[in-house]
Amino acid sequence: MNYETVIGLEVHAELSTKTKIFCDCTTEFGGEVNTHCCPICTGMPGVLPVLNKKVVDYAIKAGLATNCEITEFGKQDRKNYFYPDLPKAYQISQYDLPVCKNGYIDIEVNGQKKRIGITRIHIEEDAGKLMHDEWGTGSLIDYNRCGVPLIEIVTEPDMRTPEEAKVFLETLKSILQYIDVSDCKMQEGSLRCDINLSVKPVGQKEFGVRTEMKNVNSFRAAVRAMEYEAKRQIEIVESGKQVEQETRRWDDVKGVSYAMRNKEEAHDYRYFPEPDLVPIVINKEWIEEIRKTLPELPNAKKERYIKQYQLPEYDAAIITSSRTLAQFFEECVESGANPKIVSNWFMGDLMRILKDNNLEPEEIPFPGQYIAKLLALIEKGTISGSIAKKVLEVMFDEAKDPEIIVKEKGLIQISDESQLVEIAKKVIEDNPQSVADYKGGKEKALGFLVGQCMKATKGKANPQMLNNLLKEMLNK
Amino acid sequence: MELYQLTAHALRDLLRKKEISSIELTKSILDRINLTDPQIQSYLTVMHEQALNNAQEIDKRMSAGEQLGDLAGIPMALKDNICTEGILTTCASKMLHNFKPPYDATVVKKLKKEGTVLVGKLNMDEFAMGSSTENSYFKQTKNPYDLDRVPGGSSGASAAAVAADEAIFTLGSDTGGSIRQPAAFCGVVGMKPTYGTVSRFGLVAFASSLDQIGPLTKDVTDCALVLNAITGHDPMDSTSLNIKYPDYTKALVNNVKGLKIGVPKEYMGEGINAEIRHSVLNALEILKSLGAEYEEFSLPLTEYALPAYYLISSAEASSNLARYDGIKYGYRTGQFKDLLDLYKKTRSEGFGTEVKRRIMLGTYALSSGYYDAYYKKAQQVRTLIKKSFDDAFSRYDVIITPTTPTTAFKIxxxxxxxxxxxxxxxxxxxxxIAGLPGLVIPCGLDSKGLPIGMQLIGKAFDEATLLRTAYTFEQNTEYHKIRPNL
Known part of the structure; x- marks a missing residue:
């Protein structure tokens, strides 16, 4: 029998506000342990939370960017449970009146467009971090992360393959980065997701029993976890047994998941309205104010690139997937470079160098104008395309202006005809066999001779001139 | 008369005329504490040295001509659930027996700015849960009128200390009557202001939607002076109202002509001791003779207020007290196997019986499957009770009731x-439950010589009318001058 996977996601994104959700402490990542906290975020007796308005701004922004309705009259609730990383023993979250609801994100998988429903987006506070065993005798707690604002984005169970879920996550990440509400750094834990997954025979309407998977820390891990879980559930169903509704924990090192102990998951959170905070009332003016700050979103930008610059859809999708990359692209184009040529360079050498060096677009060490300058050097004939590739590598290493690199390294193309004639003569003399082959009708031999000339000039010879010159000399 | 016997406003006048110094006054209070507190047992912490240093500094500033507040140089004390920087704040619980907050409550900051002299921290029912101060982990505070009787609670010692002249005024907290009931039992003036009037920042939470800090004083004028010092918007407390707060001393006017008083018959029934009923009716007659009108009326749903209160307050408490887990501060059990064992033992050993009872009650009321039947229903009752008060206040300026069904009971x-x-x-x-202000003033003694208090209830943010009514009553009677024989 063929099975279909049904996937819904719960994504937590840390918001990039300067201060925490209920106090003035900084949200900066990586401070000395327990230096970014105060009596409020460590839940001392008698302290009270005061909501950071920026957190609501950011949540509204995320809601508008994902086509959500914004809740006019919302509130915050307490989610009660005991754990040492949660100093108040309750998390201030939102239960039944989240800031945003009923939205969607459009994704594209293998050329197929699909709409994924967003059930809700709510605001809440992050917990601290336990550090186990490092000291042998027990656990220590770092409260720096306590009270860092989060949004939780809950999707409808609309995804049918791990691939769709991955594309959804990538699209969501790109949107959140575009609107500047989260840096979405998975390695710093600022984007985390839980996966709800079930399987059912293709064509069956009712969903199967779902499991929830926690501790998924990268997109790659998410895909692996989903593939593993789908396979596990299909095997259970095939063997005539029932999938159990449970919370599972993904172990990315071993590539397996295991059911969490009942005690870990059997929570009755006893939600109730947070009496220390007042309702969140959002009027139309507030929403419109935030709407004005929305930038062009990835999908719209992609469509524009296709229309305005005639880029292939695939190229446009890659370039607009990252806000930084798109900005970089636009810098190049604004500096006068031909968009299609820029796009080719992006898709080719630029992406290759990023990939080889494991760099994020944010880490490109030079401005977009430099790419435009590099392309201008090719166009003017100052350097060849192959030299330009080398120059680009140097730009990544030294972050220098390509014009300076070309001068410093003496990479200017040899376009002086008399100089090229001398080189060609020498190569013709040294390679009588190839000359004979060419004269005998083997066109390919010309390429070899050109190559020899380039080698002799360390690639600096103007290849077009050389080609013409050699032909002329051999045809004499 | 001794200095410790005087009111804050009388002492203010003496201090301003330089007839006395704050240090003399503070010494007088400290001596009084030494003399009577071994019997009364009000104080958990007395800060002899700090108080004297503080008084000396105030004297210096005053003699340098600095303009200080009405309460400058006045010795006062705080209920031990109000956070004081570097000074033990125990909530009378083993759980916080060693807790010294690294911050002051907003009211403490305000009183410091005013120039008051903090002499100590006062006993209470553990985490403000109780009506007799019998639930303190540390000691039993006695009623100054009869040492075999309770002072009320949970701010029992805040009332007893004022009645026994061990502080010129005190602050308590009131979640369900914790200022007003002990004020009545000890024959002092006590006010629970409108919810949102006094910042709760730094008040160790019992039930967040009900808690409010308020003054216990020797007369109504002092009550107005303390209100002036502690009310006001606080950006650190989201539930504190950002409105213009009046000068409460302006309400101290001897005039109740035309004042409409409502007396809910549900508060005057069989459950109320006859002597108390008689005493309140007597007070109403006095007000009538001064130009006010009063009539009985029905305040529906009164019988549901108590169960709704115990559900809401316990539910909030179960969450508010969850943070005492032995991890960060306060009591931690000695031996434990694992995390769960640490939690269980710490909380079993650190909390007293009543606190545990409320935590269990509240946890149950919030549990999945019971939430709608208990917590949600209680909140609905709350809305209806608010509405029935709103209706009443469309007809009356003030509602007057007894404060307690009986006078102080035996320990x-x-x-x-x-x-x-x-x-x-x-x-x-x-x-x-309705968030309304309530002022309790003495209105006589029962046949055992125990104080009776009458409760004046006002519209939200209309403390002024309560003060005017109480002031007029006080100006025309002698009940507030009664003192216990110690």
Missing amino acids: GEKSKDPLEMYAADICTVSLN
């Missing part, structure tokens, strides 16, 4: 039956 008399103890709050809890 141990009710502590075995929690339900009987809870019933002691029957006249006071509705105000917290």
